[in-house]
Amino acid sequence: MVSGVVSALNEAGKVVASDAMTQASARSTADHSKFEVLQKPFASGPEVTKACLSCHTEASKQLHQTKHWTWEMLHPDTGQVLGKKTIINSFCGSITSNYARCTSCHIGYGWKDANFDFSSEENVDCLVCHDTTGTYKKFPTDAGHPAYVDKPFPPKSTDPKKVWKAPDLSEVAQHVGSATRKTCGVCHFYGGGGDGVKHGDLDSSMTDPKRSLDVHMGTDGLNFACTACHNAEGHDIKGSRYTTTAKDTHGIDVIGRDDGSRASCESCHGSTPHPRTVNNKINDHTDKVACQTCH
Incomplete structure (x- = not known):
């Protein structure tokens, strides 16, 4: 059998x-640059999401059911509540000690304290996974929002190289596509405070690797995106690092x-x-x- x-x-x-x-x-x-709902200036990320939802009506509802959104899960055998929302680990400590910084890697906008509205559809960040321009970045301490005006980080830095540019949200929204190694890596390559810090086998070298480094993702080989294996159904990405x-x-x-x-x-x-x-x-x-x- x-x-x-x-x-x-x-x-x-x-x-x-x-x-x-x-x-x-x-x-x-679909050519998103042809969609009238995206051909206007946007003042914030949630405004973009509202426009996205006018066509992709179920997207936020799907994401609300995933660990990318909730940052928690129930262990299937012990019933323990696990996930970044509830655990303390040696790399990131606990998000409650620094909400706005930690949640710059959350797939949403505005999780700055325990009162975050997990039911809000417009709080979902579509662009962080689907940007293809390379210009969209979440500001390090703005609870998942990008910079809406050019500003430095660290805040008092006078180094022009430390200025975070405000992305053109309309331009980004009109040029979205499937998730790539780069968009996944924005969070997963830099977890724990730096490049390759949290996961020893995940760092920025995986954005454009050779086959000798990764037989699956090598650009001179199979050229897989992360989602070739960690594929999604209803925005639910396969695989879990919280289960043995x-x-x-x-x-x-x-x-x-x-x-x-x-x-x-x-x-x-x-x-x-x-x-x-x-x-x-x-x-x-x-x-x-x-x-x-x-x-």
């Missing part, structure tokens, strides 16, 4: 792997799912990734030995 399940998942994995290789070449069918995976009792799926979508090696390569020839014995070890032990 178990072998039958594994076989089915292997076949599904091959399909997922094939799809992932073609994701990078996918193109949008050394002993995976949930198969290859994301916790709570049964759709073969877990962000793991097995999701694409299956449980018997080696050719069924002289490598059969190697396949016998995949349930005990981590892929990265050899690779």
Whole structure:
């Protein structure tokens, strides 16, 4: 019975792997610069979101259900409440000690204290993930907002290189696209206070890596975006760093799912990734030995 399940998942994995290789070449069918609702000046990020929602009516509702928005989750086995909203860690401490700085990496606007309105649809920041201009940045201490006027950081700096430029929100809104390594990296490469500080294998070198650095994301190789593996359904990104995976009792799926979508090696390569020839014995070890032990 178990072998039958594994076989089915292997076949599904091959399909997922094939799809992932073609994701990078996918193109949008919409030119947002042609949309009248975006062809006007915007005074704030929430104003842009309101315009986005006039077409993408369900986007904020979807995001409200995700860990990117709530910063918390229930452990499936212990029932513990986990996530940045509730835990203390050795890199960031606790967000309650410095809300406006920590939440510059939140996918929303205005989380400056415990009274943040998590139900507000216009508080969702669409641009931080979908900007393609490279000009949109959240200001370090403005609770998720970008700079609306040019201003220095640190605040009293006289160095012109330390001035954060206010982005042209209309220009950014008219040039949105799929999430990229760069937009994911704005938060995930710099977590913990600096480049590569929190996650030793995630830093700005992954924005434009060679295959020798990352076999999946290398620009001279498969050129995957992060979302090739951490793909999304209803804005819910696959994969969780708050659940132990050394002993995976949930198969290859994301916790709570049964759709073969877990962000793991097995999701694409299956449980018997080696050719069924002289490598059969190697396949016998995949349930005990981590892929990265050899690779």
